[in-house]
Amino acid sequence: SAVISQKPSRDICQRGTSLTIQCQVDSQVTMMFWYRQQPGQSLTLIATANQGSEATYESGFVIDKFPISRPNLTFSTLTVSNMSPEDSSIYLCSVAGGAHPPDTQYFGPGTRLTVL
Amino acid sequence: GENVEQHPSTLSVQEGDSAVIKCTYSDSASNYFPWYKQELGKRPQLIIDIRSNVGEKKDQRIAVTLNKTAKHFSLHITETQPEDSAVYFCAANNQGGKLIFGQGTELSVKP
Numbered sequence: 001s002a003v004i005s006q007k008p009s010r011d012i013c014q015r016g017t018s019l020t021i022q023c024q025v026d027s028q029v030t031m032m033f034w035y036r037q038q039p040g041q042s043l044t045l046i047a048t049a050n051q052g053s054e055a056t057y058e059s060g061f062v063i064d065k066f067p068i069s070r071p072n073l074t075f076s077t078l079t080v081s082n083m084s085p086e087d088s089s090i091y092l093c094s095v096a097g098g099a100h101p102p103d104t105q106y107f108g109p110g111t112r113l114t115v116l
Numbered sequence: 117g118e119n120v121e122q123h124p125s126t127l128s129v130q131e132g133d134s135a136v137i138k139c140t141y142s143d144s145a146s147n148y149f150p151w152y153k154q155e156l157g158k159r160p161q162l163i164i165d166i167r168s169n170v171g172e173k174k175d176q177r178i179a180v181t182l183n184k185t186a187k188h189f190s191l192h193i194t195e196t197q198p199e200d201s202a203v204y205f206c207a208a209n210n211q212g213g214k215l216i217f218g219q220g221t222e223l224s225v226k227p
Contacts, residue, residue: 001162042217042219043160045214092159103215104165105215106162107152107159107160110159
């Protein structure tokens with residue numbers, strides 16, 4: 001499977017600030033997704049990162065709060081803006097396609113965010 | 117929209133016993149059903165998947181069965197070992213190609 005890295009692996013931030021999370025893949029992929037996983041919970045899709053166009057957001061998530069970039073087929077960023085303690089969570093990117101079936105998703109290691 | 121229900125939420129078995137986790141889905145157009153294992157503090161790891169053109173798939177001690185008519189699929193782990201202890205998530209794809217995840221099952225294998 002693809003080798004996926006995320007930076008940072010964890011961070012502690014003050015409320016009102018923003019954090020940008022990076023997701024890097026070692027090979028070109030078709031799809032990149034961003035998920036949120038709150039403690040003890042399942043995975044919730046935030047958005048699909050589209051290369052060369054605006055991301056597609058799921059219900060309850062908006063671009064102003066979670067701006068996403070995908071400049072090429074191996075890299076994406078998710079920004080958590082104007083953070084509040086409710087944003088404390090694990091944020092995961094996943095990838096699909098490329099050398100793998102288009103619907104098979106592989107996950108990055110996650111970014112553990114704590115907002116004080 | 118698509119909904120995936122997963123049961124049980126917790127499961128405790130003795131080492132060597134079998135474990136079964138069940139999921140139901142609502143979208144009859146779903147045709148891809150992966151299972152992920154997530155150990156504490158780690159990423160979800162794909163362990164097995166099944167597509168709608170087969171009814172069963174096996175990989176060593178794990179197997180998945182699919183009943184498209186009833187819209188449910190199950191994960192079977194035989195000869196469980198302590199290292200099988202983790203949270204397991206089922207998922208189903210929707211028409212947009214995205215995955216909808218179940219709520220997760222925390223499996224504990226007692227030595």
